[in-house]
Amino acid sequence: MSKIIDARGKNCPMPVIMAKKEIDGGVKFFTVQVDNKIAVENLSKLASSQGFEVKVTEVNGNFDVRFSNGCEECEEILAKVENKKPLGDWSIFVNKSTIGVGNEELGQTLIKMFLYTISESEDYPKSILFMNDGVKVPTLNKQAAEHLKELENHGVDLLVCGACLNFYGLEDKLSVGRVSNMYEIVEEMKVVSKVITI
Structure with missing residues (x-):
């Protein structure tokens, strides 16, 4: 402007x-x-x-x-393109809505902090993959979803398991990312050099 x-x-x-x-x-x-x-x-x-x-x-x-x-x-x-950070040759696999075992509220806070830290880092993952209980992060965790939107705006591919969304009745609550499937998520894991599970 x-x-x-x-x-x-x-x-x-x-x-x-x-x-x-x-x-x-x-x-x-x-x-x-x-x-x-x-x-x-x-x-x-x-x-x-x-x-x-x-x-x-x-x-x-x-x-x-x-x-x-x-x-x-x-x-x-051009300013938007120049401000985009490079994507790394790695992915994050999210299979639960919290980080760690123990207090659920703490676990949800930790996953928000984790995604915020990733969004502020100099090295973005190529993709973030959500399966099972992990699909609750881009659907029910509003603060985490905001950090995910920031990552998506910079080109990070957010793949959310469609069968998992259906199982938890969350099809209409997906606010960021795109509905995916087992085949595509597995293929995404194959093309990167490293997959980090949280």
Whole structure:
């Protein structure tokens, strides 16, 4: 989303100086809000002299002067791609809704913490595989599901056993990941160099 600079109530050359500061700072997309036509004209001249395109919209005597230099959508897509972390050659196999044996509440907290730690790490798994009681993590554990969404957004494949969802009556509660089957999950285990079971 482009930056918005509120220059309403400021006389020239202030709006132009504010816009030039953004340009000198390397900003390619921004909007200057002004409330007089003289400022619009001067901002348009600045944009032309600096190689920017300008688009002006007016609402009730207020003007939005939008500066652009390039493709804003392309820049946003590239930023998302560049921010993606690399996927590792490993998978996580989740076969229960908790980590460890003992207190169930503690186990659910630990699995949330585990997935959060993975989502913040520099090395993402290629996939996370959910079977048996493990399918309760992406369906019933809301906080864990949020961490899983973050991982999914970065390209981690989340495979959730469909037969297990059916067994526990959780088909309609899957909020992240995709329904899978035994064959696909086994094949996924074969293509990675390491599978970690939690």
